[in-house]
Amino acid sequence: MMEVLILGAGYAGLRALRELQLHHDIKITLVDRNNYHYEATNLHEVAAGTQPAEAITYPIEEVVNHKCTHFVQGEVEKILPEKQLVRLSDGQELSYDYLIVALGFESESFGIEGVTEYCLKMDDVDSAEAIQHHLHAMMIKYQETNNPEYLKIIVAGAGFTGTELLGALLDAREKLAETAKVNPNQIEIFCVDSGKQYLPMFSEKLSAYGMKHLEERGVKFFRPKRIQAVTDGVVTCDDGTELTAKTIIWTTGVSGSHVIKDSGFSAKRNRIAVKANLTDPDDDKIYFVGDVAFVVDDTTGKPYPTTAQLSLKMGQYAAKDILAKAAGKKQAPFVFHSLGTVASIGNTDALGIVGPAEVKGYPASFIKKAIMDRSLMETGGVKEMLSKGRADFYH
Ligand SMILES: Cc1cc2nc3c(=O)[nH]c(=O)nc-3n(C[C@H](O)[C@H](O)[C@H](O)COP(=O)(O)OP(=O)(O)OC[C@H]3O[C@@H](n4cnc5c(N)ncnc54)[C@H](O)[C@@H]3O)c2cc1C
Structure with a gap:
Protein backbone atom coordinates (compact mmCIF):
# COMPACT_ATOMS: atom_id res chain seq x y z
CA MET A 1 0.00 0.00 0.00
CA MET A 2 1.29 3.49 -0.89
CA GLU A 3 2.71 5.43 2.10
CA VAL A 4 2.35 9.23 2.22
CA LEU A 5 4.09 11.18 4.96
CA ILE A 6 2.88 14.72 5.72
CA LEU A 7 5.13 17.03 7.75
CA GLY A 8 3.19 19.86 9.44
CA ALA A 9 -0.49 20.12 10.39
CA GLY A 10 -0.93 23.75 9.36
CA TYR A 11 -3.09 24.96 6.48
CA ALA A 12 -1.21 23.14 3.71
CA GLY A 13 -0.64 19.90 5.66
CA LEU A 14 -4.22 19.49 6.86
CA ARG A 15 -5.70 20.38 3.47
CA ALA A 16 -3.54 17.65 1.91
CA LEU A 17 -4.63 15.25 4.66
CA ARG A 18 -8.33 15.90 4.06
CA GLU A 19 -7.91 15.23 0.34
CA LEU A 20 -5.91 12.02 0.84
CA GLN A 21 -8.26 10.71 3.53
CA LEU A 22 -11.02 10.52 0.89
CA HIS A 23 -9.06 7.47 -0.37
CA HIS A 24 -8.72 4.73 2.24
CA ASP A 25 -6.30 2.63 0.20
CA ILE A 26 -3.37 4.83 1.26
CA LYS A 27 -1.34 4.69 4.45
CA ILE A 28 -0.90 8.25 5.73
CA THR A 29 1.36 9.47 8.53
CA LEU A 30 0.99 13.06 9.76
CA VAL A 31 3.64 14.67 11.98
CA ASP A 32 3.44 17.90 13.96
CA ARG A 33 5.28 19.18 17.04
CA ASN A 34 1.92 20.10 18.60
CA ASN A 35 -1.17 17.97 19.17
CA TYR A 36 -3.32 20.88 17.93
CA HIS A 37 -3.76 22.85 14.70
CA TYR A 38 -3.62 26.64 14.99
CA GLU A 39 -4.89 29.34 12.67
CA ALA A 40 -1.68 31.28 12.14
CA THR A 41 -3.67 34.09 10.53
CA ASN A 42 -5.07 34.99 13.96
CA LEU A 43 -1.89 34.82 16.04
CA HIS A 44 -1.83 38.62 16.39
CA GLU A 45 -5.09 38.45 18.34
CA VAL A 46 -3.63 35.95 20.81
CA ALA A 47 -0.47 38.10 21.10
CA ALA A 48 -2.52 41.22 21.88
CA GLY A 49 -4.81 39.28 24.22
CA THR A 50 -8.03 39.99 22.30
CA GLN A 51 -8.59 36.23 21.71
CA PRO A 52 -7.60 33.25 23.86
CA ALA A 53 -5.46 30.56 22.19
CA GLU A 54 -8.42 28.13 22.40
CA ALA A 55 -10.35 30.32 19.93
CA ILE A 56 -7.81 29.67 17.16
CA THR A 57 -6.82 26.05 17.86
CA TYR A 58 -8.36 22.58 17.70
CA PRO A 59 -7.01 19.07 18.39
CA ILE A 60 -5.40 17.47 15.32
CA GLU A 61 -6.95 14.11 16.31
CA GLU A 62 -10.38 15.59 15.48
CA VAL A 63 -9.55 15.61 11.77
CA VAL A 64 -7.61 12.33 11.69
CA ASN A 65 -9.36 9.31 10.19
CA HIS A 66 -7.77 6.40 12.05
CA LYS A 67 -8.77 3.95 9.31
CA CYS A 68 -5.95 5.32 7.13
CA THR A 69 -4.00 7.92 9.12
CA HIS A 70 -1.57 7.70 11.99
CA PHE A 71 -0.72 10.96 13.80
CA VAL A 72 2.75 11.31 15.35
CA GLN A 73 3.44 14.22 17.70
CA GLY A 74 7.12 15.03 17.26
CA GLU A 75 9.74 17.52 16.15
CA VAL A 76 10.95 17.05 12.56
CA GLU A 77 14.74 17.40 12.54
CA LYS A 78 15.90 16.35 9.10
CA ILE A 79 14.71 15.00 5.76
CA LEU A 80 16.96 12.32 4.23
CA PRO A 81 15.82 12.13 0.55
CA GLU A 82 18.44 9.60 -0.50
CA LYS A 83 17.03 7.10 2.04
CA GLN A 84 13.36 8.23 1.68
CA LEU A 85 13.31 8.84 5.43
CA VAL A 86 12.48 11.66 7.84
CA ARG A 87 14.23 11.85 11.20
CA LEU A 88 12.50 13.23 14.31
CA SER A 89 14.35 14.77 17.27
CA ASP A 90 13.63 11.67 19.42
CA GLY A 91 15.55 9.55 16.89
CA GLN A 92 12.47 8.00 15.27
CA GLU A 93 12.77 7.54 11.49
CA LEU A 94 9.69 7.56 9.27
CA SER A 95 9.68 6.21 5.72
CA TYR A 96 7.59 7.33 2.73
CA ASP A 97 6.75 6.69 -0.89
CA TYR A 98 5.67 10.32 -1.21
CA LEU A 99 6.51 13.16 1.17
CA ILE A 100 4.55 16.40 1.61
CA VAL A 101 6.61 19.05 3.42
CA ALA A 102 4.32 21.67 4.97
CA LEU A 103 6.42 22.98 7.87
CA GLY A 104 5.42 26.63 7.48
CA PHE A 105 7.16 29.86 8.43
CA GLU A 106 9.60 31.29 10.99
CA SER A 107 10.45 34.92 11.81
CA GLU A 108 13.34 36.31 9.80
CA GLY A 253 9.14 39.19 7.52
CA VAL A 254 9.31 35.42 7.52
CA SER A 255 11.30 32.60 5.94
CA GLY A 256 10.44 28.92 5.56
CA SER A 257 11.24 26.29 8.22
CA HIS A 258 14.92 25.82 9.19
CA VAL A 259 14.46 22.07 8.48
CA ILE A 260 14.85 22.93 4.77
CA LYS A 261 18.37 24.29 5.32
CA ASP A 262 19.25 21.59 7.88
CA SER A 263 18.34 18.91 5.31
CA GLY A 264 20.67 20.42 2.71
CA PHE A 265 18.06 21.48 0.13
CA SER A 266 18.97 24.32 -2.18
CA ALA A 267 16.62 27.15 -1.19
CA LYS A 268 16.25 30.91 -0.78
CA ARG A 269 15.23 31.92 2.75
CA ASN A 270 14.28 28.26 3.30
CA ARG A 271 11.80 28.30 0.42
CA ILE A 272 12.19 25.82 -2.43
CA ALA A 273 11.56 26.98 -6.00
CA VAL A 274 9.33 24.02 -6.79
CA LYS A 275 8.41 22.56 -10.18
CA ALA A 276 5.01 23.22 -11.79
CA ASN A 277 3.54 20.26 -9.87
CA LEU A 278 5.03 21.54 -6.55
CA THR A 279 7.73 18.87 -6.31
CA ASP A 280 11.39 19.38 -5.54
CA PRO A 281 13.36 20.12 -8.75
CA ASP A 282 15.60 17.09 -7.96
CA ASP A 283 13.11 14.66 -6.43
CA ASP A 284 9.62 13.85 -7.77
CA LYS A 285 8.70 12.11 -4.53
CA ILE A 286 8.91 15.25 -2.37
CA TYR A 287 6.30 18.03 -2.49
CA PHE A 288 6.94 21.41 -0.83
CA VAL A 289 3.72 23.28 -0.05
CA GLY A 290 2.72 26.43 1.80
CA ASP A 291 5.33 28.81 3.21
CA VAL A 292 8.26 26.47 2.46
CA ALA A 293 7.58 26.77 -1.29
CA PHE A 294 8.30 29.45 -3.83
CA VAL A 295 6.06 29.58 -6.92
CA VAL A 296 6.11 32.25 -9.60
CA ASP A 297 2.81 33.58 -10.91
CA ASP A 298 3.15 33.33 -14.72
CA THR A 299 0.77 36.25 -15.25
CA THR A 300 2.86 38.75 -13.21
CA GLY A 301 6.30 37.10 -13.27
CA LYS A 302 6.48 37.63 -9.49
CA PRO A 303 6.32 34.97 -6.75
CA TYR A 304 2.92 34.50 -5.16
CA PRO A 305 2.95 36.06 -1.66
CA THR A 306 2.96 33.32 0.98
CA THR A 307 -0.54 33.15 2.46
CA ALA A 308 -2.89 30.70 4.14
CA GLN A 309 -5.09 30.77 1.03
CA LEU A 310 -2.18 29.76 -1.21
CA SER A 311 -1.07 27.10 1.30
CA LEU A 312 -4.53 25.48 1.27
CA LYS A 313 -4.57 25.30 -2.52
CA MET A 314 -1.02 23.89 -2.62
CA GLY A 315 -1.84 21.22 -0.03
CA GLN A 316 -4.89 20.15 -2.00
CA TYR A 317 -2.95 20.13 -5.29
CA ALA A 318 -0.09 18.02 -3.89
CA ALA A 319 -2.53 15.39 -2.58
CA LYS A 320 -4.35 15.27 -5.92
CA ASP A 321 -1.06 15.01 -7.79
CA ILE A 322 -0.02 12.00 -5.71
CA LEU A 323 -3.39 10.36 -6.33
CA ALA A 324 -3.12 11.11 -10.07
CA LYS A 325 0.36 9.57 -10.21
CA ALA A 326 -0.88 6.46 -8.41
CA ALA A 327 -3.62 6.16 -11.04
CA GLY A 328 -1.07 6.60 -13.84
CA LYS A 329 -2.45 10.03 -14.74
CA LYS A 330 -0.97 13.52 -14.96
CA GLN A 331 -2.42 16.71 -13.46
CA ALA A 332 -2.33 20.14 -15.10
CA PRO A 333 0.31 22.44 -13.54
CA PHE A 334 -0.53 24.29 -10.31
CA VAL A 335 -2.28 27.66 -10.70
CA PHE A 336 -3.67 29.94 -8.01
CA HIS A 337 -6.52 32.43 -8.13
CA SER A 338 -6.65 34.54 -4.98
C1 LIG B 1 -0.30 37.37 12.33
C2 LIG B 1 -0.44 36.76 10.97
C3 LIG B 1 -1.51 37.13 10.15
C4 LIG B 1 -1.67 36.55 8.89
N1 LIG B 1 -2.75 36.91 8.15
C5 LIG B 1 -3.00 36.28 6.98
C6 LIG B 1 -4.20 36.54 6.25
O1 LIG B 1 -4.98 37.40 6.62
N2 LIG B 1 -4.42 35.84 5.12
C7 LIG B 1 -3.57 34.86 4.67
O2 LIG B 1 -3.88 34.20 3.66
N3 LIG B 1 -2.40 34.60 5.31
C8 LIG B 1 -2.09 35.28 6.45
N4 LIG B 1 -0.93 35.01 7.15
C9 LIG B 1 0.06 34.06 6.58
C10 LIG B 1 -0.33 32.62 6.87
O3 LIG B 1 -0.60 32.45 8.23
C11 LIG B 1 0.76 31.67 6.40
O4 LIG B 1 1.01 31.89 5.04
C12 LIG B 1 0.29 30.22 6.63
O5 LIG B 1 0.16 29.95 8.01
C13 LIG B 1 1.26 29.21 6.03
O6 LIG B 1 0.66 27.95 6.13
P1 LIG B 1 1.51 26.61 6.15
O7 LIG B 1 0.53 25.49 6.09
O8 LIG B 1 2.59 26.68 5.13
O9 LIG B 1 2.25 26.62 7.55
P2 LIG B 1 1.81 26.91 9.05
O10 LIG B 1 0.43 27.42 9.13
O11 LIG B 1 2.92 27.74 9.59
O12 LIG B 1 1.86 25.46 9.71
C14 LIG B 1 3.08 24.79 9.88
C15 LIG B 1 2.85 23.61 10.81
O13 LIG B 1 4.07 22.87 10.91
C16 LIG B 1 4.37 22.59 12.28
N5 LIG B 1 5.84 22.54 12.39
C17 LIG B 1 6.72 23.51 12.04
N6 LIG B 1 7.98 23.08 12.22
C18 LIG B 1 7.90 21.83 12.71
C19 LIG B 1 8.87 20.85 13.05
N7 LIG B 1 10.18 21.08 12.93
N8 LIG B 1 8.44 19.65 13.51
C20 LIG B 1 7.12 19.39 13.62
N9 LIG B 1 6.16 20.27 13.28
C21 LIG B 1 6.54 21.47 12.83
C22 LIG B 1 3.74 23.74 13.06
O14 LIG B 1 3.44 23.34 14.39
C23 LIG B 1 2.47 24.01 12.23
O15 LIG B 1 1.40 23.23 12.67
C24 LIG B 1 -0.72 35.59 8.41
C25 LIG B 1 0.37 35.23 9.22
C26 LIG B 1 0.52 35.80 10.49
C27 LIG B 1 1.68 35.40 11.35
Missing part, protein backbone atom coordinates in the same frame (compact mmCIF):
# COMPACT_ATOMS: atom_id res chain seq x y z
CA SER A 109 15.84 38.53 11.64
CA PHE A 110 17.75 39.43 8.45
CA GLY A 111 20.90 39.13 10.55
CA ILE A 112 20.14 42.41 12.39
CA GLU A 113 22.08 42.63 15.62
CA GLY A 114 20.12 42.02 18.81
CA VAL A 115 16.84 40.87 17.19
CA THR A 116 17.03 37.28 18.44
CA GLU A 117 18.02 38.35 21.97
CA TYR A 118 15.80 41.38 22.56
CA CYS A 119 12.70 41.11 20.37
CA LEU A 120 9.55 39.07 20.86
CA LYS A 121 8.49 37.05 17.81
CA MET A 122 5.05 35.85 16.76
CA ASP A 123 5.64 32.50 15.05
CA ASP A 124 3.21 30.14 16.75
CA VAL A 125 0.79 29.84 19.67
CA ASP A 126 3.54 29.62 22.32
CA SER A 127 5.32 32.76 21.10
CA ALA A 128 2.02 34.65 20.68
CA GLU A 129 1.00 33.72 24.24
CA ALA A 130 4.47 34.77 25.44
CA ILE A 131 3.80 38.27 24.01
CA GLN A 132 0.45 38.40 25.78
CA HIS A 133 2.02 37.40 29.12
CA HIS A 134 4.88 39.86 28.61
CA LEU A 135 2.45 42.75 27.97
CA HIS A 136 0.51 41.87 31.12
CA ALA A 137 3.74 41.72 33.15
CA MET A 138 4.84 45.13 31.80
CA MET A 139 1.52 46.69 32.89
CA ILE A 140 2.04 45.31 36.40
CA LYS A 141 5.64 46.60 36.37
CA TYR A 142 4.34 50.07 35.54
CA GLN A 143 2.06 49.98 38.57
CA GLU A 144 5.04 49.12 40.75
CA THR A 145 7.51 51.64 39.26
CA ASN A 146 5.57 54.41 37.45
CA ASN A 147 8.24 54.14 34.73
CA PRO A 148 6.48 55.03 31.41
CA GLU A 149 8.90 52.79 29.45
CA TYR A 150 6.77 49.84 30.65
CA LEU A 151 3.76 51.33 28.82
CA LYS A 152 5.54 51.62 25.46
CA ILE A 153 5.28 49.03 22.69
CA ILE A 154 7.37 49.02 19.51
CA VAL A 155 6.24 46.96 16.53
CA ALA A 156 9.14 46.48 14.11
CA GLY A 157 7.71 46.06 10.61
CA ALA A 158 4.56 47.54 9.10
CA GLY A 159 3.82 44.77 6.62
CA PHE A 160 0.65 42.69 6.61
CA THR A 161 1.43 40.99 9.95
CA GLY A 162 2.66 44.16 11.66
CA THR A 163 -0.44 46.04 10.53
CA GLU A 164 -2.80 43.37 11.84
CA LEU A 165 -0.90 43.32 15.14
CA LEU A 166 -1.13 47.12 15.46
CA GLY A 167 -4.91 46.93 15.01
CA ALA A 168 -5.21 44.24 17.67
CA LEU A 169 -2.95 46.11 20.11
CA LEU A 170 -5.15 49.20 19.73
CA ASP A 171 -8.18 47.02 20.49
CA ALA A 172 -6.35 45.65 23.56
CA ARG A 173 -5.29 49.03 24.91
CA GLU A 174 -8.28 49.52 27.19
CA LYS A 175 -7.80 46.16 28.90
CA LEU A 176 -4.05 46.70 29.26
CA ALA A 177 -4.70 50.18 30.69
CA GLU A 178 -7.06 48.70 33.27
CA THR A 179 -4.26 46.39 34.45
CA ALA A 180 -1.75 49.24 34.62
CA LYS A 181 -4.43 51.57 36.10
CA VAL A 182 -3.74 54.29 33.52
CA ASN A 183 -5.62 56.08 30.76
CA PRO A 184 -5.50 53.98 27.51
CA ASN A 185 -3.78 56.90 25.72
CA GLN A 186 -0.81 56.53 28.06
CA ILE A 187 -0.01 53.20 26.41
CA GLU A 188 2.13 54.32 23.50
CA ILE A 189 2.37 52.20 20.34
CA PHE A 190 5.19 52.89 17.86
CA CYS A 191 5.84 51.26 14.51
CA VAL A 192 9.14 51.35 12.61
CA ASP A 193 9.32 50.28 8.97
CA SER A 194 11.80 50.68 6.14
CA GLY A 195 9.43 50.38 3.15
CA LYS A 196 8.93 53.37 0.81
CA GLN A 197 5.17 52.74 0.65
CA TYR A 198 3.19 51.47 3.60
CA LEU A 199 1.49 48.15 2.58
CA PRO A 200 2.87 48.20 -0.99
CA MET A 201 0.60 45.35 -2.12
CA PHE A 202 -2.29 47.86 -2.09
CA SER A 203 -2.88 51.12 -3.98
CA GLU A 204 -1.44 54.32 -2.47
CA LYS A 205 -4.99 55.47 -1.66
CA LEU A 206 -5.82 52.28 0.23
CA SER A 207 -2.48 52.25 2.08
CA ALA A 208 -3.03 55.88 3.10
CA TYR A 209 -6.46 54.92 4.46
CA GLY A 210 -4.94 52.18 6.62
CA MET A 211 -2.13 54.33 7.95
CA LYS A 212 -4.42 57.28 8.71
CA HIS A 213 -6.83 54.99 10.55
CA LEU A 214 -4.05 53.57 12.71
CA GLU A 215 -2.54 57.03 13.35
CA GLU A 216 -5.89 58.46 14.37
CA ARG A 217 -6.28 55.63 16.87
CA GLY A 218 -2.85 56.40 18.32
CA VAL A 219 -0.06 54.56 16.45
CA LYS A 220 3.07 56.67 15.89
CA PHE A 221 4.83 55.63 12.69
CA PHE A 222 8.57 56.01 12.11
CA ARG A 223 9.07 55.34 8.42
CA PRO A 224 10.80 54.90 6.14
CA LYS A 225 13.54 54.02 8.64
CA ARG A 226 15.81 50.99 8.57
CA ILE A 227 16.53 49.30 11.90
CA GLN A 228 20.24 48.85 12.41
CA ALA A 229 20.38 47.18 15.83
CA VAL A 230 18.31 46.31 18.87
CA THR A 231 19.57 46.23 22.43
CA ASP A 232 17.68 45.72 25.68
CA GLY A 233 14.74 48.15 25.29
CA VAL A 234 16.30 50.26 22.51
CA VAL A 235 15.76 50.20 18.73
CA THR A 236 18.39 52.12 16.74
CA CYS A 237 17.79 53.13 13.12
CA ASP A 238 20.49 53.85 10.56
CA ASP A 239 19.70 57.60 10.56
CA GLY A 240 20.49 57.67 14.29
CA THR A 241 16.85 57.66 15.50
CA GLU A 242 16.52 55.79 18.79
CA LEU A 243 13.25 54.49 20.17
CA THR A 244 12.90 52.98 23.61
CA ALA A 245 10.30 50.57 25.02
CA LYS A 246 10.13 47.56 27.30
CA THR A 247 8.20 45.65 24.62
CA ILE A 248 9.65 45.21 21.12
CA ILE A 249 7.80 42.87 18.75
CA TRP A 250 9.53 41.76 15.54
CA THR A 251 7.30 41.36 12.46
CA THR A 252 9.54 42.37 9.54
CA LEU A 339 -10.03 35.19 -3.34
CA GLY A 340 -8.65 38.55 -2.29
CA THR A 341 -6.18 40.05 0.14
CA VAL A 342 -7.65 41.77 3.16
CA ALA A 343 -5.68 43.03 6.20
CA SER A 344 -7.49 43.68 9.46
CA ILE A 345 -6.78 46.91 11.34
CA GLY A 346 -8.75 45.99 14.44
CA ASN A 347 -11.79 43.79 15.00
CA THR A 348 -14.24 45.91 12.97
CA ASP A 349 -12.05 47.56 10.34
CA ALA A 350 -9.93 46.28 7.46
CA LEU A 351 -8.65 47.13 4.01
CA GLY A 352 -7.86 45.13 0.92
CA ILE A 353 -8.66 43.95 -2.59
CA VAL A 354 -11.34 41.45 -3.53
CA GLY A 355 -11.26 40.66 -7.27
CA PRO A 356 -10.86 44.03 -9.00
CA ALA A 357 -12.52 45.96 -6.12
CA GLU A 358 -10.89 47.76 -3.22
CA VAL A 359 -12.66 47.30 0.10
CA LYS A 360 -12.25 49.11 3.40
CA GLY A 361 -13.91 49.72 6.76
CA TYR A 362 -16.57 47.51 8.33
CA PRO A 363 -17.56 45.68 5.08
CA ALA A 364 -13.89 44.78 4.54
CA SER A 365 -13.66 43.39 8.08
CA PHE A 366 -16.72 41.22 7.33
CA ILE A 367 -15.07 39.89 4.16
CA LYS A 368 -11.85 39.25 6.10
CA LYS A 369 -13.70 37.11 8.64
CA ALA A 370 -15.46 35.23 5.83
CA ILE A 371 -12.10 34.43 4.19
CA MET A 372 -10.68 33.24 7.54
CA ASP A 373 -13.72 31.07 8.15
CA ARG A 374 -13.39 29.49 4.74
CA SER A 375 -9.82 28.51 5.70
CA LEU A 376 -11.07 26.97 8.96
CA MET A 377 -13.71 25.08 6.99
CA GLU A 378 -11.05 23.73 4.60
CA THR A 379 -8.83 22.34 7.38
CA GLY A 380 -11.32 21.45 10.10
CA GLY A 381 -14.65 21.12 8.27
CA VAL A 382 -18.14 21.94 9.56
CA LYS A 383 -17.44 20.48 13.02
CA GLU A 384 -14.68 22.99 13.81
CA MET A 385 -16.67 25.89 12.31
CA LEU A 386 -19.59 25.13 14.60
CA SER A 387 -17.46 24.46 17.69
CA LYS A 388 -15.75 27.85 17.26
CA GLY A 389 -19.12 29.64 16.82
CA ARG A 390 -17.75 31.27 13.69
CA ALA A 391 -21.15 31.81 12.06
CA ASP A 392 -21.51 34.80 14.42
CA PHE A 393 -18.75 37.14 13.22
CA TYR A 394 -18.92 39.81 15.92
CA HIS A 395 -19.83 37.88 19.10
